[in-house]
Amino acid sequence: MTGDGKKEGSGCKKAFPLDVVLGVCLGLVFILAMAIFYYYSRLQKRKLVQMRSVFFRQNGGWILQQRLASQGIDSTTRIFTEEELQKATENYSENRILGRGGYGTVYKGLLSNQQVVAIKRSKLIDESQVEQFINEITILSQINHRNVVRLLGCCLETQVPLLVYEFISNGTLFKHIHNQDFLPWEDRLRISKETAHAIAYLHSAASFPIIHRDIKSSNILLDEKYTAKVSDFGASRSVPFDCTHVTTLVQGTLGYLDPEYFHTSQLTEKSDVYSFGVVLAELITGQMPISFDRPEDLRNLETYFTSLVDEGRLVRAIEPHILKEAKLDELHFVAHLARRCLNVKGEDRPAMKEVALELEGLRKAVKKRANDRSITEREWFVQEIGSTSSLISEVSESSRQYSLDTELLSTIRHPR
Incomplete structure (x- = not known):
């Protein structure tokens, strides 16, 4: 301040505009703080972009883009x-x-x-x-x-x-077979038919033939209408059209794994057929693919199921609810189809397209018979199913088994 400080005198005057300087300083501090904040935000954003780029690369993003481009796939993902x-x-x-x-x-x-x-x-x-x-x-x-x-x-x-x-609302087929309420035979037939058609599509109708490699009941989901949805393609393989097999490290689930693939490491479409045969056996018997409740040599469902079919003791293995609901000829048909899928040699198994068509034919025949109650089970079996060339020999070979099972089933359904 300058002046003498007296009212009668020169008074007091500011020697320097302190308020202006203070305002300028505060403004500069604010600008500096904003600049630092902006720089820090940009730095964090750049780090986030770099981190996401690293994650994208680590998670195979570039590989995915190259693979989709090389295969000419126009992805809508x-x-x-x-x-x-x-x-x-x-x-x-x-x-x-x-x-x-x-x-x-x-x-x-x-x-x-x-x-x-x-x-x-x-x-x-x-x-x-x-x-x-x-x-x-x-x-x-x-x-x-x-x-x-x-x-x-x-x-x-x-x-x-x-x-x-x-989102698939009704969980897995495995849970419905083993853990939850009873799944009706009609639903089991339809689900098996839908699953077979999906696998046949993968093998013959997709852009490239696809082998799923992990077909099992826990990879078959059911929506609100109990429609089957095949899932989990992490282990799947595309096969060039001019190749019959792919040599890979063995992957799959115990109880469903194709023994031929396990021993040779040669993956073919028939490996999926074998796994589907196990699913069919599950649907018929209601039993686990691997169970320690069965004798040691029969812990694998495939071994247990095929031995019963071959020995004519199929009825003993069928889930009790299914026995009361299903026709015996239907059970025999599905059981023998499953048995063919479970042949040790892949060349002896049917193609998945053939399996799907036979299951489709069975469902149509069941609906047709529902409108004609006069026809007997045995007549229907020969007329509607026996016409399928791949099953003609099985119809005659299973006559004795069918008669024995019919007698046993009659005892179960109508005990004295």
């Missing part, structure tokens, strides 16, 4: 952001979990458009597992079939990859 899937699952809440497994966890999600989806969040994966993940996306990008689970999209920018599927 949607790429989801991490934020979208976090919101859809309430940040992966425990109450959204549909199931857990060796691959990771499946969550029920609700997208912003109110679509319900299933989100498979993998466990931490290494390079050896990336191939399976990318393989599943590549395979599903080629498939369009009503009995195959539809892949909606994926997210590769997270630490672990995520796949987004259509």
